Amino acid sequence: MKPSTSIQDYLKRIYELTENGLPASTNDLARELNVRPASVTGMIQKLAAEKPALVEYQKHQGVTLTSAGKRAALEVIRHHRLLEAWLVQTLGYSWDEVHEEAERLEHVISEDFERRIAAALGNPTRDPHGELIPTADLKMPVDDTTPLSSLRASQSATIQRVVAADPNLLRHLDSLGLTPGIQIEVIEYSEFDNNLTVKVGRKVNVLGLNITTKIFVEIQK
Amino acid sequence: MKPSTSIQDYLKRIYELTENGLPASTNDLARELNVRPASVTGMIQKLAAEKPALVEYQKHQGVTLTSAGKRAALEVIRHHRLLEAWLVQTLGYSWDEVHEEAERLEHVISEDFERRIAAALGNPTRDPHGELIPTADLKMPVDDTTPLSSLRASQSATIQRVVAADPNLLRHLDSLGLTPGIQIEVIEYSEFDNNLTVKVGRKVNVLGLNITTKIFVEIQK
DNA sequence: CTTAAAATTTAGTCTTACCTAAATAATTTT
DNA sequence: AAAATTATTTAGGTAAGACTAAATTTTAAG
Ligand SMILES: [Mn+2]
Ligand SMILES: [Mn+2]
Ligand SMILES: [Mn+2]
Ligand SMILES: [Mn+2]
Numbered sequence A, B: 001m002k003p004s005t006s007i008q009d010y011l012k013r014i015y016e017l018t019e020n021g022l023p024a025s026t027n028d029l030a031r032e033l034n035v036r037p038a039s040v041t042g043m044i045q046k047l048a049a050e051k052p053a054l055v056e057y058q059k060h061q062g063v064t065l066t067s068a069g070k071r072a073a074l075e076v077i078r079h080h081r082l083l084e085a086w087l088v089q090t091l092g093y094s095w096d097e098v099h100e101e102a103e104r105l106e107h108v109i110s111e112d113f114e115r116r117i118a119a120a121l122g123n124p125t126r127d128p129h130g131e132l133i134p135t136a137d138l139k140m141p142v143d144d145t146t147p148l149s150s151l152r153a154s155q156s157a158t159i160q161r162v163v164a165a166d167p168n169l170l171r172h173l174d175s176l177g178l179t180p181g182i183q184i185e186v187i188e189y190s191e192f193d194n195n196l197t198v199k200v201g202r203k204v205n206v207l208g209l210n211i212t213t214k215i216f217v218e219i220q221k
Numbered sequence C: 001c002t003t004a005a006a007a008t009t010t011a012g013t014c015t016t017a018c019c020t021a022a023a024t025a026a027t028t029t030t
Numbered sequence D: 001a002a003a004a005t006t007a008t009t010t011a012g013g014t015a016a017g018a019c020t021a022a023a024t025t026t027t028a029a030g
Helices: A005-017 A024-031 A037-049 A068-093 A100-103 A111-120 A167-176 B006-019 B024-035 B038-049 B067-091 B097-104 B109-118 B169-176
Strands: A055-057 A062-065 A156-160 A183-189 A197-198 A203-207 A215-219 B055-057 B062-063 B158-160 B181-189 B196-200 B203-207 B215-219
Touching: A005 A024, A005 A062, A024 A068, A024 B158, A037 A055, A037 A062, A062 A068, A068 A111, A068 B109, A100 B196, A111 B038, A156 B062, A167 B024, B006 B024, B006 B038, B006 B067, B024 B067, B038 B055, B038 B097, B062 B067, B067 B097, B067 B109
Parallel strands: none
Antiparallel strands: A055 A062, A156 A183, A156 A215, A183 A197, A197 A203, B055 B062, B158 B181, B158 B215, B181 B196, B196 B203
16 A cells, blocks of 8 residues: 555655665654644554554664665655655746645655656756656665865866755856756865855856855766 | 635535535435445534535535635635646646546645646646536636537537546547537437437547536537 | 763654544435 | 334544654864
8 A cells, every 4th residue: 555645745755864874763753844843753663563564663773764665755755855856846846846746746646647747857866956766676776976165276067966945046056057967066165264256157266165066066087 | 824625625625516506415425435324424413513614504405615615615626627637738647547546646736736736737627527617716717618518410519518536438429520620510319318429530439418418519600 | 980971762742644444424225 | 012123423542643842962163
């Protein structure tokens, strides 16, 4: 049976919070899901009791996904990211507007709908923010991008991915031309404040750590 | 506040069942909603108690929509029919496949999404089955079509609307070329079985009442 | 190592939207 | 007009998923 919308949201957040290899804490989940910690404990216990279990859970030790849970999470994430790509491509949404809409649609589209938009988009590998889209057989491709913050003077790169949810930040980056697919070149690095001076097209901008750690690039050889 | 998915479905069904001018019965609603009559009574009482009331209800006398209820129903119907049109246009769904998908999406799309697809489609007035789409300000246009069953020999007409939910019937009609926008001409009428012999393109078919009462046309002057 | 603070879990409620079984009302049949 | 049938409502439950308040554990500080 297909998990409820609530369960899908829990699994998706657990996936995201455990990408660093560590279990997700009750509090972190509560914050991400806009729900009280007590509710999270209740849901986690339920997910751990499902057959097959969707999460691995030890009291007070946080929670991780089982393989069944991970599969269900990737299913939702695939829907979400394909939807974002599709809303941008076919309805002219901007990348700061798509998230909310995809957040609701992801739970109700059919597998047929999923196949149709994937095909219509040419089976894209990244969403409008550059996040990798899980494949049709629910494997997450490995991301080999590098944070812009680790580049130094004279290095050139292509922006692959921007990790930001805040629409204001996204619009700001858009206005600077810092979007996936764009070529950039690092002009200067300041070791005191970690600022990077970056050339984008013919414009040059000085970017702080708060921005350069959120942009992931592929370095030019 | 936006009504729940359940309430939206109740209001939509009540709208449809009361289009003939009569109140909708508990049993009919239960059948349409795949729910038990007792559940319908419960929900109806709740909808009648809302402020403002969404339905008018007298015990044992059936239920009708208030103006607030009708507005909420038209909102859902507009979503449904725009979605159907859009799924057919942009994702290549056939008219027998769209209904189910739209039935789920209608509850979760934003008003922004609604505006975008309406604009992308050129503000269409009918969905793929020819059903009228409520306007953006939630008025239902008047339908002035005539059932094909009432035409007689030598009359010509354009198909406007096909009232059928059964995918098999829809596919059959599609195979006969009986779809909205198509020109037809009545060759012969049989008063014994009410069959109509109809020319569609260069093909001629004999259609029974079960089909001719489901096809609505605009008669050529 | 003991205490204070923070995180987590338990216990008990609430709301929504269903259900079944039983009671009542309305409609048909005889 | 009474009896039988059908439709509808009431009463009492269940399941999901949230919440608050209180109890317990874990972690951090002194
Ligand atoms: Mn979601
Ligand atoms: Mn899927
Ligand atoms: Mn429909
Ligand atoms: Mn709307």
